[in-house]
Amino acid sequence: MNSVDEVVLKVEGVDLGYSTLQVVFDVSLEVRKKELVGLVGGNGSGKSTILRAVSGMIKPWKGRILFKGEEISGLEPHQMAERGLAHVPMGRQLFPNLTVKDNILLGSYLPRLRANRERNLEKVFSLFPDVKKFAQTEAGALSGGQQQMVAIGRALMLEPDLLIMDEPSLGLSPLYVKQVMQAIRQVADLGFPVLLVEQNIKQVLQFSDRTYVLENGRLVLEGPSSELEGHPMIRKAYLGL
Ligand SMILES: Nc1ncnc2c1ncn2[C@@H]1O[C@H](COP(=O)(O)OP(=O)(O)OP(=O)(O)O)[C@@H](O)[C@H]1O
Known part of the structure; x- marks a missing residue:
């Protein structure tokens, strides 16, 4: 396998925006x-806008996005999910x-996943014992x-080729932030x-x-x-050191 095969997601020089307002450069x-x-x-640096483009919700003004080597422009969000992209949204949105x-x-x-349902559920339970404990x-x-x-x-039930997670630590206490980050590390x-x-x-x-690191829609x-x-720059601007 060469390094090109190993790239799951490639965002190439995209400009993004809403109606006439450009927010990603x-x-x-x-x-x-x-x-x-x-x-x-x-806040407002353009992170969610990039995610929206990756999951097919908005189209790039310029540049292109490749998922598993295939250009995604023109694909709808459900088509991205069928191709193996799992979006864990901000605010969790559970029932x-x-x-x-x-x-x-x-x-x-998705029909192709039904046969593996029980096996995948067990995988999730073994990864997150707390989740299993509260199954019912x-x-x-x-x-x-x-x-x-x-x-x-x-x-994870989607057997995804890529998970995108939008601010999973939002609104959590520091202890839970650490637990969630550790869980994400385990998933990776x-x-x-x-x-x-x-x-x-x-x-x-x-x-x-x-x-x-993104600032005002540009990678810095x-x-x-x-x-x-x-x-x-990180120590000064973000860590207060
Ligand atoms: N649907 C929309 N219509 C118009 N402007 C939008 C829309 N969504 C976001 N914006 C603008 O785009 C810019 C970037 O927003 P975006 O939500 O991508 O930032 P963010 O980095 O995800 O911020 P946050 O952490 O607050 O979610 C902001 O100026 C925002 O006001």
């Missing part, structure tokens, strides 16, 4: 097999009155961190590539393999997360 990034890649930036188990099973709605509990009764794991579990270590979008740069640098820094942690 010439952004390129990639996610390879087995990687946990962070995309970080402050609070359904049990945890039923919420997770909703992830295996209504999802709305769980803590924010546990609900986030349920949402990730639901996405199992072999599922993850694009993790976050404002919480400190946590992302600690758990991801590589990170892209990128590299191995371990190297960025010590970068003067």
Whole structure:
């Protein structure tokens, strides 16, 4: 396998925007097999807009997006899901009155996944023992961190080739943020590539393999997360050092 085959997601020089307002400028990034890649930036820097383009909700004004080597322009979100893209949305969006188990099973709605349902459910339960413990509990009764794991579990039922996660730490207490980040790391270590979008740069640098830093719609820094942690710009602007 050569390095080109290993690239799952490739964003090439995209400009993105809404009606006449451009919010993302010439952004390129990639996610390879087995990687946990962070995309970080402050409020309104364009992170969610990039995710919307990757999941087919908006089309690039310029540039292109390749998923498993195929250009995705023109594909609808459900077609992206069929091709193996799982989007874990901001705010988790579970059905609070359904049990945890039923919420997770909703992830295996595609016909090709039905045969593997039970096996995949067991995989999710062995990955997140807490989720298994609450299988029969209504999802709305769980803590924010546990609900986030349920949402990730639901996405794994899709047998995804790429998971994109939109601010999974939002609204969680520091203890739960750490648990959720550890869970995401475990998911990546199992072999599922993850694009993790976050404002919480400190946590992302600690758990991801590589990170892209976005400011006002432009990439200002990128590299191995371990190297960025010590970068003067990061220390000054984001870590307050
Ligand atoms: N549907 C929309 N219509 C018009 N402008 C939008 C729309 N969605 C986002 N924007 C604008 O695009 C810019 C980037 O927003 P985006 O949501 O991508 O940022 P973000 O980095 O994800 O921020 P946050 O962390 O607050 O979600 C902002 O100026 C925002 O106001």
